[in-house]
Amino acid sequence: MTLLNLESLSRKRKKHKIMKYHFNAIEAKWQKYWAEKGTFHASNESEKPKYYVLDMFPYPSGAGLHVGHPLGYIASDVYARYKRLKGFNVLHPQGYDSFGLPAEQYAIQTGQHPAVTTKVNIEGGVDNQGNTIAGYRAQLDKIGFSFDWSREVRTSDPQYYKWTQWIFIQLFESWYNYDTNKAEDIEDLVSAFAKAGNAQINAACDEGIATFTAEEWNAFSEKEQQDILLGYRLTYLAETEVNWCPALGTVLANDEIVNGVSERGGHPVVRKKMTQWSMRISAYAERLLQGLENIDWSESIKEVQRNWIGKSVGAQVKFKIKNDVRSSTVENSFIEVFTTRPDTIFGVSFMTLAPELDLVHEITTPEQKAEVDAYIEVTAKRSERDRMADVKTISGAFTGAYAEHPFTKEPIPIWIGDYVLAGYGTGAVMAVPCGDQRDYNFAKHFGIPIPNVFEGVDISEEAFSDKAATVITNSDFLNGLKYKKAVKLAIYELEKIGAGTGKTNYRLRDAVFSRQRYWGEPFPVYYKNGIPKMIDAQHLPIVLPEVEKYLPTEEGEPPLGRADVWAWDTKNNKVVSNDLVRSSAVENSEDNGVYPLELNTMPGWAGSSWYFFRYMEKAKRDEVFASKEALDYWGNVDLYIGGSEHGTGHLLYSRFWVKFLKDRGFVGVDEPFQKMINQGMILGESAFAYGCKIKLSDSESKIEKFFISKKDYENLENGETPAELESWLEKKYGDKKQWDFEINYDPRIKVRVFLNFLKGFTNELNVEDFKNSEMFKHYKDFQVISKDGIYLVEREIEKMSKSKGNVVNPDEICEQYGADTLRMYEMFLGPLEQAKPWNTAGISGVHNFLKKLWKLYHSGADESFNVTDESASKDSLKTLHKTIKKVEEDIENFSFNTSVSTFMIAVNELTSQKCTSRAILEPLVILIAPYAPHIAEELWEKLGHNESISEAVFPIFDASHLVESTKNYPISFNGKMKFTLELPLDMSKDEIEKTVMAHEKTQMYLNGREPKKVIVVPGKIVNIVG
RNA sequence: GCUCGAGUGGUGGAAUUGGUAGACACGUUGGACUUAAAAUCCAAUGUCCAUUAGGACGUACGGGUUCAAGUCCCGUCUCGAGUACCA
Known part of the structure; x- marks a missing residue:
């Protein structure tokens, strides 16, 4: 090689290096820029309309973030950045829910003050156990969020909890x-x-x-x-x-x-x-229930709250306890029950009390005392959990006492049974076995009569609880009435005789x-x-x-x-x-x-029930929890993104506190979170090695143990010995033909392999590392049998957690592929609200896309930046505008995965069009900016802008670029597409039919048959029937 | 048990009001470039039959509506989430 060649080569390399997509440098540069310039600091005064995007703030645990945690943050960040481009004054804050059990448990174990560990978990450092902790803040910063950190809150900060x-x-x-x-x-x-x-x-x-x-x-x-x-x-x-x-x-x-x-x-x-x-x-309770009607939350989480509030409408009914079994001191007292079916009151054949009620002891007759006491003792011993798990066993005891039916004055035996819960209603039920399956089962079990109050219904097998089909009979004044009317009349009559009243009950407890x-x-x-x-x-x-x-x-x-x-x-x-x-x-x-002073402390949900108001205030945090101006300006959270697991906790308590603060005039809104999206969990792919023990039948001592591939194991079950295993055995026991034993194997052994024992992001096991690991200790005498020196693990989808050894750290992804790749890949994985497995191997597709994007702007000699002022081609304009349309629709629908595909299609098309036009490439980079903000800022700067791309304006969709003059019609026969035919869009129905019928391919497919009918939907499809 | 959601290639997933099923990726296979590797690029890739042309089947399963069904209706199964004796 000549000297000249060497020189040109090194120059080429150097240039190549400059123009390559250096995500690490680019991302560090722009993260620094945003922090220094305060790019994302929101103002409480603006001409622009406001938009408040909030994430559920994290509990800063010592384990740090894994790739599942930022999913919702990325989605909200994309949305927040999009809203900025759309001309909104966006508040997108972040903070820490920093009080909580894990820090305290850790403090108990290590003696470190929870305030210290909490600070380290947030800010990074080394704890007194010598563990280096990256810190939540540093991890979040690496992903390039547009958070306004100047408004950070920490619930454990005295200046915050002062207001709690x-x-x-x-x-x-x-x-x-x-x-x-x-x-x-x-x-x-x-x-x-x-x-x-x-x-x-x-x-x-x-x-x-x-x-x-x-x-x-x-x-x-x-x-x-x-x-x-x-x-x-x-x-x-x-x-x-x-x-x-x-x-x-x-x-x-x-x-x-x-x-x-x-x-x-x-x-x-x-x-x-x-x-x-x-x-x-x-x-x-009622307002929390009604308020659900006016907020844009998923139906499932509203349903969870509705169930938790548990409204039921019915009647409270008093049953007089019969005198003859009562001592004089409790004479004329009553048992009150709550029922949702006062219409079935004539079907009552017994009453059941929760065994815990004090009343039980008062009314039990001497003859029944022993049995009742024994039953109470047994149920008291059973834990709540046993009682819940075991709902099939029917148990109870008769108290010997009787109540009086309010209308018929008949005596009603009073039982106790653990199917009645002390904590709900009054802890007593009027049992209507014909209309309630539990009452029915109880009655059957103890031989209590089951009077039927339903017209034309067979109750010999089970209770009848279909309200819509109910017609009451055998019930005096209720006879012949349907459910609704019967309920109304029953309550009216009960109120008339002072034996009850209409009542609404809620399951929601204080x-x-x-x-x-x-x-x-x-x-x-x-x-x-x-x-x-x-x-x-x-x-x-x-x-x-x-x-x-x-x-x-x-x-x-x-x-x-x-x-x-x-x-x-x-x-x-x-x-x-x-x-x-x-x-x-x-x-x-x-x-x-x-x-x-009080010795208790407040629960975890105290601080999180109002933090969204604190972010609104920046200047006067010492004076107020949030100033009136700030509260009035920001109102409530427009978009809240977080997990659905908080349905009956945080999300209900916050609504409660907000309604309270509104009542007392401290805030102006009735609901904290106008719209909510619940992101799905990102699951991990755990790795497992399959082992087997081979027993060589001539001797008990000859047992060999192996890790083999799952496929080899299955082959082994079918009687095939894998070649690698055989050659290993041959090495030890000599030529196969000389073997004087048979191979028997034990059932499979499955061993969890932490991901750090795999090579890169592949399924290939790093055999040496694994053998030397703590994990392998119990398998010391196992041989790892591998094909061509490669042992492949099996994957299984599980929840991502440290203990399962399947966590993927976002820092490593950022290091290797960049934050923009991480952000886009998390969005690309699938619909935001759906649970989906993380597969690091798939990330290369998104990373390649960003490289292609970079190349689109660097098509000059030696891959230098090359964007021209040439006017855009028709095709390129079409690509751009269909992309604008789709991306805008997708973001509005929170369908982030499909917009990533749309970008890929756009870049693929523009690359093949060799587009270098500023008129296309400038709007394109704005479109991508919410998803991949770092590369977008870098390209934006190269395009000659001095301000952050977050100051740019989202491109306006122009439908005129998408107008087509022809349509590639699919031509179907009996609904099955056979070929396509390009025809002008302004062609009339008849002309289309004529043209299609005249086409040689049509004749070929018809093969001489006469079509019964030809369906032509202009602009859509042609279907030939017959 | 009840409530809600979901079942589409080897994998993640597209298909906006019924109108070309499998977009976009991953993976796999083959090829180009390279001494080689990496990187990059090109091609193929639902299944089955067929040398080709082409054909048949195909969105969990069984029916139905329709010119046309992943999409609508009825029934069944499986998985996931929530909830659990709430009177």
């Missing part, structure tokens, strides 16, 4: 007025009580609050008054039966329990009575708000003589105290019980040492105004 505490105080100071149907100031209720007692008050309140007059109210002691008020406040302290999880040492809300075990960790949960803060969300944990918001509450008092808002935040351990105390108090400085000095308004607290026994003479 503030909202709690507002809830405490409010009650729910059913007459006005909104929350109101508790002071108004106090004045109402002082004026007229509580008889006229129609409020959401605890059950069993006695009626009192104004005089009585004014005569109550402060403690008595406060106790009554607690029964009305929207957050209240009450002894309730709670879900106690001993393993986590805390109570859990209903939505935190799945199948009777804790959602986190799967620990058993038991019922326990405890004094806890609760939220009176039940007051909002939400327990206390957690016996450290890492959560402290309550702004102290206790003066056992009465909970709110700390004045001006002294917030009440900051989490230091504790030496994050465990409950020996006395079983929550971790805050370990804090030494955790009492409230009402004189100096500060948190002081517990030593200053005087015991209440010492009386008021020694009262120094120092009282113990």
Whole structure:
């Protein structure tokens, strides 16, 4: 090779290097640019219309992000960037839901303060276990999101939770007025009580609050008054039966329990009575239900909320307990039941009470006492989970007592049975076996009569519950009536005789708000003589105290019980040492105004129930949770993207708090999230190696163990020994022909292989690494039999998780292919809302596309940048405009996967058209910018622009470029397409038919037959029938 | 059990109101370039039959409506998600 050649080669290489698509450099450059220029900082004042795009903020776990996490963020980012190009003032913030159990569990294990680990998890660093943590922020930044980080929130930041505490105080100071149907100031209720007692008050309140007059109210002691008020406040302290999880040492809300075990960790949960803060969300049941009609959420998640709220309309009916079996003290008392079928009241043949009810002991006759007590004992032992799992077994006991039917006055036997739940309705049912399958089964099992109240219905096999087909009979005044009329009349008659009233029941329970944990918001509450008092808002935040351990105390108090400085000095308004607290026994003479603070903390959903308002405020965060101007400007979230698993938690609680804040005039909106999209999960492809043990039959000692391919294993089952295995055996045992044994094999062994033992993103196992790994330890005596030195693992689709060893880290993808490739590939995988497997091997298609895109703009000599001012060809204009149309439609429909295909088609077409025209290539790069913002910025700059492409305007679709003069008609015979024929679009129906019939191919396919009919749909299709 | 959703090539998935099923990718195979590899490019790729021309079948299964069905209707099966004695 001559010197000249070498020189030209090296020059060529150098140029090549300059012009190549260097995604790492490009992406770093633009990420820096956006951060420095604050490109995505939203303004609270703008001429443009506003648009608020929000992601469910992440819990910053130590495990970091995997490729499944950013899916929703990418989708919302594409949308946010698109909306900017469409001329909107976009708010697209991000933050951290940074209080929570994992940090606390980690703190218990390692002794590190959860605030420290949380900070490391967000900002990166090394924890005291020596683990290097990239940090959420750095990981998110690498993907190139257009987040406005200047508005970041962290729920564990005292400046944030100050306002969570503030909202709690507002809830405490409010009650729910059913007459006005909104929350109101508790002071108004106090004045109402002082004026007229509580008889006229129609409020959401605890059950069993006695009626009192104004005089009585004014005569109550402060403690008595406060106790009554607690029964009305929207957050209240009450002894309730709670879900106690001993393993986590805390109570859990209903939505935190799945199948009777804790959602986190799967620990058993038991019922326990405890004094806890609760939220009176039940007051909002109807509004939470109605509000679903006006928001654009998926039907499935609305359905989840509807079920959770569980509205049922029916009647509350009183059954008098018969005197003869009752002692004189409980004479004339009643059993109340809730029923949705008052129309079937004449079908009642027994009543069933939940075994837990206290009433059971009172009414049980001496003869039945032993049986009833035994039954109660058995059911009490069964856990909630057993009871739920085992719904087939019918069990119960007769109390010996009878109730009286309100109309017929017949005696009705009272039973107890664990199919009746203490927690729903009144814990008692009027059993109508002919109309309810559970009652039916119970009646059959215990031989209780099953009277039929349905006309023309056979109930010998099962109960009849079809309301639409119901005609009532054997029911006195209800005879001959259909369901609806019968219900109405039954309620009317019940009300007339004072035995019942129409009632609507909700399944939605008040939400327990206390957690016996450290890492959560402290309550702004102290206790003066056992009465909970709110700390004045001006002294917030009440900051989490230091504790030496994050465990409950020996006395079983929550971790805050370990804090030494955790009492409230009402004189100096500060948190002081517990030593200053005087015991209440010492009386008021020694009262120094120092009282113990609440030891519980708030649950995870406290901070997340209002964070979307906090992002709106930037300037006045110290003064308000969000200023009126900011709230008025941004309104509610226009688009919310996140997982559907929060259906009965976060998404319901947020709606509740927003409605409350609206009632009290703090915000102007009634719903937090106008439109919501729930992204599907990205699944991982786990890898498995298949092993087998081969027993050589002449000796027990000759057992050889192998990892073989799945295919070889299947061959082995069919009696074929894989060649590789045979040659291995031959090496050890000599020529096959000399073998004096037979091969038997044991059932297959399946071993999980973590992805880091595979070569690159292939299925090829790195045999040496795997053999030296901890994983392989149990298989030390296994041989890895491979074909040509390559052992291929088998893949299975599973949830992506660290423990399954199938996580794919986005940082690595960004490193190897770039953030633009990652973003586009995540969108390309499939419909956003659908669960889909991640397959890293497929990423090359999208990466190649970006390279082709780059090349389209670098078609000059030595692949230099080459965009000309030549006018665009007709074909190129057509390609551009059909792309604009499709991409715009796709983004509006959240069909991001199809717009990626559209870009691929566009670039393929423009490349083959050799298009270099600015008129095409400039709008094209704007179209792509939301998906692949870094490469778009780089090309935009090369096109001569000084401002970020996010300032550009989305291209306008011009239909005139798509107008066609001809159509390639598919010509079908009996509906089956045989060939196509290009014809002018303005050709008339008759002409088309004539032309098609005259065509030689038509004659060939007809083969002499005479067509019965020819269907011509101009612009669409020709179908020849016959 | 109930509610909702989904079943399309070897794989991920397209097909907007019934109108050319399998777009766009991955993978595979063959080829070009290269000493070689990588990169890049070209071609083929639903299944079956046929040398070709071409033909038959084909969107979970069975029916139906229609000139025409992945799409609409009825029934069945499978998978996924949610929910679970809610009176």
